[in-house]
Amino acid sequence: MIIDKLYEAVEKKGPVCVGLDTSIDYIPKDFLKKFTSLYDALFEFNKRIIDATEDIASCFKIQIAYYEALGIEGMKVYSKTVKYLRSRENIVIGDIKRSDILDTAKMYAKAHFEGDFEVDLVTLNPYMGMDSIIPFLEYLDKDKGIFVLVKTSNPSSKDLQTLYAGEKRVFERVYDFLKPYIESNLGRYGYSPIGAVVGCTNFDEAEDIRKNLKGMFFLIPGYGAQGGKKEDVKKLLMDGNGGVVNSSRAILLAYKKYDDEFFLAARKELLRMKEEILSAI
Numbered sequence: 001m002i003i004d005k006l007y008e009a010v011e012k013k014g015p016v017c018v019g020l021d022t023s024i025d026y027i028p029k030d031f032l033k034k035f036t037s038l039y040d041a042l043f044e045f046n047k048r049i050i051d052a053t054e055d056i057a058s059c060f061k062i063q064i065a066y067y068e069a070l071g072i073e074g075m076k077v078y079s080k081t082v083k084y085l086r087s088r089e090n091i092v093i094g095d096i097k098r099s100d101i102l103d104t105a106k107m108y109a110k111a112h113f114e115g116d117f118e119v120d121l122v123t124l125n126p127y128m129g130m131d132s133i134i135p136f137l138e139y140l141d142k143d144k145g146i147f148v149l150v151k152t153s154n155p156s157s158k159d160l161q162t163l164y165a166g167e168k169r170v171f172e173r174v175y176d177f178l179k180p181y182i183e184s185n186l187g188r189y190g191y192s193p194i195g196a197v198v199g200c201t202n203f204d205e206a207e208d209i210r211k212n213l214k215g216m217f218f219l220i221p222g223y224g225a226q227g228g229k230k231e232d233v234k235k236l237l238m239d240g241n242g243g244v245v246n247s248s249r250a251i252l253l254a255y256k257k258y259d260d261e262f263f264l265a266a267r268k269e270l271l272r273m274k275e276e277i278l279s280a281i
C-alpha cells in the first residue's frame, strides 16, 4: 500500500515533504539566464531541488496551479517533473484539490492516477460529498491514495470546516463519511491510504483531530511561510510519524535566507526544518 511506503519513508527520512510550487519568479536570475526556454529553466530548477533533497524528504508535493497557470507548456513541465520524481522512487502527492459529480470525478481520477500526470496520492475537496471521492477509491488497490481536506491552513477554513452541523462539526462529518472506507483499508502501520489534509496554523481543534481521525495519515501544510510552528506540528504527528509536514516557499526561496546556491539553500532549510520538528517530538 502507498501509505505503508510513505510511513516507511518517514521513518527513514523524517516527516518532511518538499513542496514544488514553483513560480517562474522564484528562479534566480543567474540560473534563468542559462536557458533559452523558461520552461526548461522551470524543469531544471525543480530537478536541482529534487536532487538536493530527495535523500532527506519523505515525499514531494507538487502544486498543479503553478503549472496550469502557464498553460500547455506549464503542464508539460508538471508531467516531466512528476515522471522524474517517480522514476527515482520518490513518493509524489499531486496537490490538485479536485471535486465533482461522479462521472466527472472518474475522469479526474483517471487523469491523475494514470497517464501523463500520474502521481501516487492526490488531494481532494470532499465538500461535494462521497460520490466525488468514490472514483478515486477504486485506485486504492493499484497502490494509490488520497488526502481529503479536513481542516485547511487558511484563515477562512473556520468559515465552514469547524462549524457545527447538528452535534458534530463539518470536518467530523467528513470523517464519518470516510470511516467505513478507512477501516476496510488499513495498512501495516494502522493507517489507510485515505488521509487528511490538516494545516498546522495554530488552531484549537488540533489535538481533537489527531485523536478522533483514527487511521488517517495527515498531510500537514502551513509550516514556514504561513507561520505554522513546531508546537502545532507536534500535536498532529504520532511519535514523529503519522503525517508529513509540507513546506514550499520556505524551501524554494531559501537561497534568499542563506545566500547559497538555491538547491544547497533548499537542502539546508529542509534539514533545519526537519531538526526543528524532530526536536519538538
Ligand SMILES: O=c1ccn([C@@H]2O[C@H](COP(=O)(O)O)[C@@H](O)[C@H]2O)c(=O)[nH]1
Pocket (backbone or CB within 6 Å): 019, 021, 063, 095, 151, 152, 153, 154, 197, 198, 199, 221, 222, 223, 224, 225, 226, 246, 247, 248, 249, 250
Ligand atoms: O490547507 C492547505 C492545503 C494545501 N495547501 C497547499 O500547501 C502549500 C503551502 O505552501 P507554502 O509556501 O509552504 O505556504 C501550497 O501548495 C498550498 O496550496 C495549504 O497551504 N493549505
